[in-house]
Amino acid sequence: MFSKACEYGIRSVLFIAKQSQNGIRPNITEIAKAVDSPEPFTAKVCQQLARAGIILSKKGPNGGFYLEKDSTLKLADIVATIDGEKIFTGCGLGLRKCSSEHPCPVHDQFMSVRNGLKHICENTMVMELAANLEDGETFLKV
Secondary structure (H helix, E strand, C coil): CCCHHHHHHHHHHHHHHHHHHCCCCCCHHHHHHHHCCCHHHHHHHHHHHHHCCCCEEECCCCCEEECCCCCCCEHHHHHHHHCCCHHHHCCCCCCCCCCCCCCCCCHHHHHHHHHHHHHHHHCCEHHHHHHHHHCCCCCCCC
């Protein structure tokens, strides 16, 4: 459902959050390697997220990307920044005028999937997911 940029963005932010919990600010090379993403693409996505204030960056010898330890960032913030709100409101077939009054063939089925995704993203905190990574309960690449 997410674009490739959004997938890499979410994985990158989760890695950054995990590292931030340990006081580490990873650079683009480290992030790209950790999330199995092409480095130039990772740089572009991270720059977009940093400009939007989703992640923070520091320049210099001890620089890199990070999140505050008390961050209240949600998955929905990342998704909206990269893919926009349309993923939570748009038509499953990409029609511009799809609505309950004028539905596309998959309108009702897709609406429940879309609403479920929105609920998950709006109620999932990045730092909680990062804690699961830290505990080894989840992973970012195989």
